Amino acid sequence: MPWPRRLAVAVVALAAAASAAPLPWLPLxxxxxxxxxxxxxxxxxxxxxxxxxxxxxxxxxxxxxxxxxxxxxxxxRSTLLGHTPVRVLDQDLIVSKFGSMPAVRFPHRAHTQWLDCSNCHPVPFQEKLGANKLSMVAILNGEQCGLCHGAVSFPLTECNRCHSVSNEALKREAAK
Ligand code: HEC
Ligand code: HEC
Ligand code: HEC
Structure with a gap:
């Protein structure tokens, strides 16, 4: 079989395998x-x-x-009553850096599109950068970020979705 045709056969076979893969959601x-x-x-x-x-x-x-x-x-729908104020804060915070893992970026925007400030402030987080003793052990125990992540939002196995910023890049930025 000439190469282009072999390739085409392989692609069709792959596509068939992909479409035959079961969907990840169980029927009710x-x-x-x-x-x-x-x-x-x-x-x-x-x-x-x-x-x-x-x-x-x-x-x-x-x-x-x-x-x-x-x-x-x-x-x-962002409110049930219409007149409830919706507050979206477009601000990223680096809440952990220079550890063994890439730094952690906390995006306020991605959170305040779903949640109100009062879901996090003053409990579980004081409204001040660095004021909370964040800890991966506490998070894995279902506290702090782990109150939601692993429960109702993406799971803690997705390390790099939180640990998303290179420490080297932060150091270069700081040295500028
Ligand atoms: C929901 C967000 C989130 C996820 C997911 C997450 N972490 Fe963390 N992690 C944090 C936060 C916030 C801290 C800050 C605590 C600190 O400064 O020690 C942290 C701190 C750490 C630390 C100590 C600081 C450092 O960089 O050495 C380690 C190690 C760590 N995480 C490893 C992991 C690993 C491995 C995974 C995946 C299995 C993971 N984390 C998933 C948010 C997360
Ligand atoms: C999902 C939780 C969550 C929600 C919702 C949330 N925040 Fe935060 N906020 C945090 C975390 C985590 C920090 C960082 C705390 C730390 O570093 O210890 C923070 C820090 C802050 C800070 C301090 C920033 C600084 O530079 O010191 C302000 C101000 C703030 N938030 C305002 C708000 C406002 C206003 C809203 C609503 C529009 C809001 N936050 C919603 C989790 C949240
Ligand atoms: C009150 C619940 C709650 C807490 C506490 C919380 N989150 Fe989230 N987080 C969410 C929800 C809901 C989303 C959006 C849905 C999703 O991505 O699963 C989200 C999304 C994110 C995203 C965006 C993911 C993307 O796809 O862009 C990051 C990053 C994140 N959270 C990190 C953190 C870190 C770090 C902490 C702790 C400092 C934290 N979250 C605490 C509920 C929470």
Whole structure:
């Protein structure tokens, strides 16, 4: 077989394998939460129908929620009452640097699009850079960032989503 044709066959085979891969979301009847015999099940939307069109993640519930919101793939209502003020803070903070891991960037914007300031200030975080004794051990124990990450937002196995800034780049920036 000539090379271009071999390549084409390989690509088609790969595409077939990809499309045959099962979706990562269990049907409601198999999720261990819903009663598979319940007659009402047929009226509920299946997770795969709702989630498959959204930007895909490789962890957690397999949706990259920040991208889903930024790209307009979802447009959740931001208040129930209409007159509740919505406060979005577009400010990144470096909350840990010069350790063994890349520095941690905390993006206020990505958080305040979903949450109110009062979800984090004054508890669990004092509103002052460096005022909180952040610790990876506490986070892994479900405190601080771990109150949400690993529970309702992307899991703690995604180290580089938090540890996202090179310490070398920060040092070069500081030396300027
Ligand atoms: C939700 C965000 C988040 C995730 C995910 C996360 N970390 Fe952290 N990590 C932090 C924060 C915040 C600190 C700051 C505490 C400090 O300064 O010691 C930290 C501190 C650390 C430290 C001590 C400081 C350093 O750089 O030496 C280590 C080691 C560490 N993390 C490793 C990891 C590893 C390994 C993973 C993945 C398995 C991980 N972290 C995932 C937020 C996170
Ligand atoms: C998901 C949690 C979270 C939410 C929501 C949140 N913050 Fe923060 N905020 C933090 C963390 C973490 C720090 C850094 C604390 C540290 O370094 O110890 C911080 C720090 C701050 C600081 C200090 C900055 C500095 O330079 O000293 C201010 C001001 C602040 N936040 C204001 C707000 C406002 C206003 C809102 C709402 C629009 C908000 N925050 C929402 C987690 C949050
Ligand atoms: C009150 C809940 C809450 C706390 C506490 C919290 N987060 Fe988040 N975080 C979220 C939510 C919700 C999102 C958006 C959904 C997602 O990405 O899973 C998010 C998103 C992020 C993102 C953006 C990911 C992306 O895809 O761009 C980073 C980075 C992050 N968090 C780091 C942290 C760090 C570091 C801390 C602790 C200093 C922290 N978060 C504390 C709820 C929280």
């Amino acid at each position: 009847a198999a999720d261990g939460v819903h009663d598979p015999a319940a007659p009402g099940l047929a009226f509920l939307q299946q997770p795969a129908d709702a989630l498959a069109p959204l930007p895909r993640d490789s962890a957690g519930n397999q949706v990259r929620w920040v991208q889903a919101l930024e790209s307009g793939a979802i447009a959740p």
